[in-house]
Amino acid sequence: MQRVTVTLDDDLMAELDRLIDVRGYQNRSEAIRDLARAGLQQAAEETGSEQxxxxxxxxxxxxxxxxxxxxxxxxxxxxxxxxxxxxxxxxxxxxxxxxxxxxxxxxxxxxxxxxxxxxxxxxxxxxxxxxxxxxxxxxxxxxxxxxx
Missing domain, CATH: 3.30.70.1150 (ACT-like. Chain A, domain 2)
Structure with a gap:
């Protein structure tokens, strides 16, 4: 597993924290991993992936x-x-x-x-x-x- 440092503005961080509370994530890392997977899936769908x-x-x-x-x-x-x-x-x-x-x-x-x-x-x-x-x-x- 890789460790990555990301800088987010305060408004985006507040939105992420609200999402974490609503969905019941254990931590920010889990939420960001799910969001990254969803974004990658959306990109694959848009490009007609053979995945x-x-x-x-x-x-x-x-x-x-x-x-x-x-x-x-x-x-x-x-x-x-x-x-x-x-x-x-x-x-x-x-x-x-x-x-x-x-x-x-x-x-x-x-x-x-x-x-x-x-x-x-x-x-x-x-x-x-x-x-x-x-x-x-x-x-x-x-x-x-x-x-x-």
Whole structure:
């Protein structure tokens, strides 16, 4: 671990201390590490990074919309390599919530999510990305991923 000295103006330090109190951080270092990770993740998302990550794609759609369920199913089947799991919830007579757990390169997950969210009659959608470490290959060159 590296030790870094940073100079902050009084107003910024006061904001940081308020954040520490609200979120319950044990110390300033933990808060600054989390903020640095969030900033690096945002930069990676903005630049279309190839960084490996998991994602949670959630969206609400009109289940009565013509061919929408079929189109969404086709999109997910076309990207089966990115999809780990999905959950379908009936919210009311007209609306369903889908939550998909995804895994793969950040750029590919963002492209996939953009395609799903852009479908006509998908009312709300959001992708939450969480960076992970890339799985190292074993001696045969295959990833040491157990598939779960």
């Amino acid at each position: 490996h990550c998991v994602g949670v794609l959630s969206y609400v759609y009109d289940h009565e919309a013509r061919d929408l369920a079929r189109r969404l199913t086709t999109v997910f089947h076309s990207h089966h390599d990115l999809t780990i799991s999905s959950l379908h919830v009936h919210l009311d007579h007209d609306n369903c919530l889908e939550v998909g757990i995804l895994k793969g390169p950040m750029k590919e997950l963002q492209h996939f999510a953009d395609h799903v969210i852009a479908e006509r009659s998908v009312r709300h959608g959001r992708l939450q990305l969480l960076p992970t470490t890339t799985i190292a290959p074993d001696a045969s060159g295959s990833p040491k991923d157990h598939g779960h």
